[in-house]
Amino acid sequence: HHHADHTLGLNWFPRHIPVIAHRFMRERMIETGLDLAHYRRVNPEHAQHLRGLKQHLPTQTYEGSMTLYLGKRRVELHNLGHTHSKGDTMVYLPQEKILYSGDFCFNFVTPATFDAHIGNWIKKARLVLKTFPLKTVVPGHGPVSDRRVLEDMADYLSLVQRGARKQFKAGTPAKRAAKEINLGVYEEWMKPDRVEQAVMKLYNEFRGQANKGISLDAAKGG
Structure with a gap:
């Protein structure tokens, strides 16, 4: 699903690796963008790892x-x-x-x-x-x-x-x-x-x- 604690890790996968997700997850990721401000507030211990992150969207979706x-x-x-x-x-x-x-x-x-x-x-x-x-x-x-x-x-x-x-x-x-x-x-x-x-x-x-x-x-x- 699209919540940041389950999608930010996609940044560390090589871009040639396919990412499969439900259609709604991809749509919500596009809609919400990278909500790093909230994630920093909730998980301040991770703040140093969030610099320079870019959104990595699913490459294949299903229903x-x-x-x-x-x-x-x-x-x-x-x-x-x-x-x-x-x-x-x-x-x-x-x-x-x-x-x-x-x-x-x-x-x-x-x-x-x-x-x-x-x-x-x-x-x-x-x-x-x-x-x-x-x-x-x-x-x-x-x-x-x-x-x-x-x-x-x-x-x-x-x-x-x-x-x-x-x-x-x-x-x-x-x-x-x-x-x-x-x-x-x-x-x-x-x-x-x-x-x-x-x-x-x-x-x-x-x-x-x-x-x-x-x-x-x-x-x-x-």
């Missing part, structure tokens, strides 16, 4: 799914619609039962949701668990794990969704609602204050404005 054959190895690329973002790609190796999930999955790290459709994300995570035989899941953030990491993430998002809906119906402002949600064991995940951006995003979904993102400057968690 829905795409299959590659690398020798005898089958490699499947899947986009499941608007989840963490609209342009996420998961890479699945069916022979090895390995899923490289990108930011479709976070492990022991609270999911970033400022571009997300959380309702869809929960449904698609459950769908992946039913559809893909999985031995290993390599998340976009956090340690390598197995299918349980997808179960945990879907459970976290469902918990926040239920809590946010209750507060929304009660007329509680989003930022205050986030403080009312008991995260339980998920409080131990990295960046638990991201629950605020999740609640703000869910309020948009409840209003029928699922495509409306939120400003990271307006929410905690980065």
Whole structure:
């Protein structure tokens, strides 16, 4: 997907190497450009490495799914619609039962949701668990794990969704609602204050404005 922490590294690949991405990722990269100012604020320790960077766009795009054959190895690329973002790609190796999930999955790290459709994300995570035989899941953030990491993430998002809906119906402002949600064991995940951006995003979904993102400057968690 197009977020800077997943695209800036393209600058270190030789230009003759093809870069395959979902169509929406390329479109969003062109639309947003290199948002280095925000990235420096969120990750000041990386500032010295950002000098002179130029945007390296995908050279090939796909819709829905795409299959590659690398020798005898089958490699499947899947986009499941608007989840963490609209342009996420998961890479699945069916022979090895390995899923490289990108930011479709976070492990022991609270999911970033400022571009997300959380309702869809929960449904698609459950769908992946039913559809893909999985031995290993390599998340976009956090340690390598197995299918349980997808179960945990879907459970976290469902918990926040239920809590946010209750507060929304009660007329509680989003930022205050986030403080009312008991995260339980998920409080131990990295960046638990991201629950605020999740609640703000869910309020948009409840209003029928699922495509409306939120400003990271307006929410905690980065």
